[in-house]
Amino acid sequence: MILKVEHSTIFEYEEPIYETATEVRLHPANGAGSQQCVSFNLQVTPSAAIFDYPDFYGNRVHHFNILQSHKRVQIVATSVVETAAHQETGPFTEDEILLLDLLAESRYVHFDAAIQVLADRFREIDEPFRQSTEICRYINDTFLYEPGATDVHSTSAVVMALGRGVCQDFAHIMLAACRNLGLPARYVSGYLYGGGSTPEGQDEASHAWCEVWCGKENGWAGFDPTHKTLFVDDRYIKIGTGRDYGDVPPVRGTYKGTSSEKLGVSVRVSSLEHDGETPATRHHHPA
Amino acid sequence: MTRLFDQYHPQSDRFFDEVIASDDGPRAHYGIMMQRFNQFSAADIRARRELVNIFFRNQGITFTVYGVDEGIERIFPFDLIPRIIPGSEWEGIERGLVQRITALNLFLADIYQDQKILRDKVIPPELVLGSKHFRREFVGVRPPLGIYIHVTGSDLIRDADGRYLVLEDNLRTPSGVSYMLQNRIAMKRAFPVLFDRYTVRPVENYPQQLLRTLQEISPLPKLDPKVVVLTPGIYNSAYFEHSFLARQMGVQLTEGRDLVVNNNKVYTRTTKGLKIVDVIYRRVDDEFIDPLVFRPDSVLGVAGLVNAYRKGNVTLANAIGTGVADDKVIYSFVPQIIKYYLGEDPxxxxxxxxxAGNPKHLKYILENLDKLVVKAANESGGYGMLVGPQSTPEEREKFAEKIVENPRNYIAQPTISLSRHPSFFNDTEIAPCHIDLRPYVLYGKSLSIVPGGLTRVALKRGSLVVNSSQGGGSKDTWVIDN
Structure with missing residues (x-):
């Protein structure tokens, strides 16, 4: 599919703030698996010079700063991405050090007692892809999707105790379970094209899921524990990957000033192939 | 009149005494010093003590102790008896440090570029990946000249045979060099005659050497690169040193709020507007240096600094992420690191x-806690450690739990009988006290080492801990020509 993403982030302040420094991870991955980023445009208001670099996980990071005082910053990323329904075929290679890095605990992915019990259910399955699939299905069946039950800083241990959460939380649980079983697994930040078909209340255009290293033959396989379909297909647009959410927050920044911040995010994903189809549009306000 | 050294009992059979050899005679290079001190009366000593105290107080030479309620700012205790190292002995130390620091720098360059040493399985990769100070943010960044550790201070001790051993490497923001410089001034004032009897190698030009090192790593070759010192501020235990070094080098002392990043370049705020900064001698830890990349709640850093550094628009000394090489677990691999990069024996x-992360070692550690010194892998300053022989069974039990909970974070070493040196513990008496040595190494276009360094002394009697935060003091250290 050819999909267009319009991702707008607005920060508003009651009093003027100054010396904003911001980093964004909004550039869709290019040439990763079956995805091509056809175009990308980043606009910042008030205007600022934009710089970029590739981070440790190969994600393209853009950053800018605004010295003068201001009460509002708008960041609009517009990209066109071509996705394919079928994965490329192997054999695949991956950096051995990176794979090791994706086996350990990380900021939001913990090996607590509860996750070990969860992982133990799947320890006997000896094929990585089937193992991952069953873990994914189990999380989707067992955990309750409930926005507001957790926040962006909830760890996998907290989510295990609550038994509920959102896509980010489900991804963290799946990462913890896979890594605990010795499967290198990474967090994926991205978007999901809803196309109007996803049940109401279960869809956010901004999305998070996992990729599990399933050996040289299968390479990185995408799993989405949030949706019943379980497998990642051409509706999924990948921005970047990391050990967990902490490595790929879409926007993060600092500023000087005493005013508190109000954040508004709107993400719109539309297909450029089927004219007239309703685009999936959601607005959400993370805590 | 009893002479000072008449009541000195070195117990040379149990400890290596720096001054008195086991046959009870003084070592040759200490002969003149002993003679001179033996001529002093108690009043002579008191007068010199007073002179030194006034000097330190006037200079405001203090340090801050964390974790005590009383006045936290203290005068760093200074011992009047100098430590003397013969030039021939110093040569070996110098050679060893040049080798070690060169290898550790190559290790950092490798870890933050190709990671060959991990791929060759010389060091288990998970130890590096799991190190608290490994900075993924810095992978792929190449600092000017390929140098990561511009200012270092490895701690050396001597065992019962007098062999110099490295106890730990300090590759982040080692402190204490200002004490080394002040100790020398104090000593020359209080003991001018004694000082003149030896040919002591000078240390006074350290600030100029430091400045030159910092200028050499400027991102662009400039006639007069702008160098600043970045301090966490007045509440930091080494604030005195930060301001002292800035003053000595003639550069600006800044805090995070004095600097700002604009369009990937770093500026300092001056009365005439923003002025570009080329090199930052930073005494702020990685975690606090850039709230955009590391701890977002830090008010000590500068937002955007790491990106400016990555772009090559400013140089930090030391580089980001050098702590991975002084992690106490990685420390145990330094002999292999030297062999791997230089093909030499240490x-x-x-x-x-x-x-503790190695199951076999862990068993040994837990069975021998009463004999070992156990340290947290990423702590410094004597915090988070257990000295087995001086601990109670309850303390050991508690510590064992901590070790088992997080084995990667602990190492253990035998309790080394550090060498001892006569030191005053009141005006009229001396006793043998344990000492170590922190030489300071500068690494720019070339490597240079100040002759001597800071000798720290455990002034609490019987104590093995020389850290100033734990009741240690210091001595002037003389490297002499033979």
Missing amino acids: VLDNVETWL
């Missing part, structure tokens, strides 16, 4: 080290 040996 000149200076490590202290034997057991890793």
Whole structure:
């Protein structure tokens, strides 16, 4: 599919703030698996010079700063991405050090007692892809999707105790379970094209899921524990990957000033192939 | 009149005494010093003590102790009896440090570029990946000249045979060099005659050497690169040193709020507007240096600094992420690191080290807690450690729990009988006290080492801990020509 993403982030302040420094991870991955980023445009208001670099996980990071005082910053990323329904075929290679890095605990992915019990259910399955699939299905069946039950800083241990959460939380649980079983697994930040078909209340255009290293033959396989379909297909647009959410927050920044911040995010994903189809549009306000 | 050294009992059979050899005679290079001190009356000593105290107080030479309620700012205790190292002995130390620091720098360059040493399985990769100070943010960044550790201070001790061993490497923001400089001034004032009897190698030009090193790593070759010192501020235990070094180098002392990043370049705020900064001698830890990349709640850093550094628009000394190489677990691999990069055997040996992360070692550690010194892998300043022989069974039990909970974070070493040196513990008497040595190494276009360094002394009687935060003091250290 050819999909267009319009991702707008607005920060508003009651009093003027100054010396904003911001980093964004909004550039869709290019040439990763079956995805091509056809175009990308980043606009910042008030205007600022934009710089970029590739981070440790190969994600393209853009950053800018605004010295003068201001009460509002708008960041609009517009990209066109071509996705394919079928994965490329192997054999695949991956950096051995990176794979090791994706086996350990990380900021939001913990090996607590509860996750070990969860992982133990799947320890006997000896094929990585089937193992991952069953873990994914189990999380989707067992955990309750409930926005507001957790926040962006909830760890996998907290989510295990609550038994509920959102896509980010489900991804963290799946990462913890896979890594605990010795499967290198990474967090994926991205978007999901809803196309109007996803049940109401279960869809956010901004999305998070996992990729599990399933050996040289299968390479990185995408799993989405949030949706019943379980497998990642051409509706999924990948921005970047990391050990967990902490490595790929879409926007993060600092500023000087005493005013508190109000954040508004709107993400719109539309297909450029089927004219007239309703685009999936959601607005959400993370805590 | 009793002479000072008449009541000195070195117990040379149990400890290496720096001054008195085991046959009870003084070592040759200490002969003149002993003679001179033996001529002093108690009143002579008191007068010199007073002179030194006034000097330190006037200079405001203090340090801050964390974790005590009383006045936290203290005068760093200074001992009047100098430590003397013969030039021939110093040569070996120097050779060992050049080798070690060169290898550690190559290790950092490798870890932050190709990671060959991990791929060759010389060091288990998960130890590096799991190190608290490994900075993924810095992978792929190449600092000017390929140098990561511009200012270092490895701690050396001597065992019962007088062999110099490296106890730990300090590759982040080692402190204490200002005490080394002040101790020398104090000593020359209080003991001018004694000082003149030896040919003591000078240390006074350290600030100029430091400045030159910092200028050499400027991102662009400039006639007069702008260098600043970045301090966490007045509440930091080494604030005195930060301001002292800035003053000595003639550069600006800044805090995070004095600097700002604009369009990937770093500026300092001056009365005439923003002025570009080329090199930052930073005494702020990685975690606090850039709230955009590391701890977002830090008010000590500068937002955007790491990106400016990555772009090559400013140089930090030391680089980001150098702590991965002074992690106490990685420390145990330094002999292999030297062999791997230089193909040489280490000149200076490590202290034997057991890793709690290794199941076999862990068993040994837990069974021998009463004999070992156990340290947290990423702490410094004597915090988070257990000195087995001086601990109670309850303390050991508690510590054992901590070790088992997080084995990667602990190492153990035998309790080394550090060498001892006569030191005053009141005006009229001297006793043998344990000492170590922190030489300071500068690494720019070339490597240079100040002759001597800071000798720290455990002034609490019987104590093995020389850290100033734990009741240690210091001595002037003389490297003399033979």
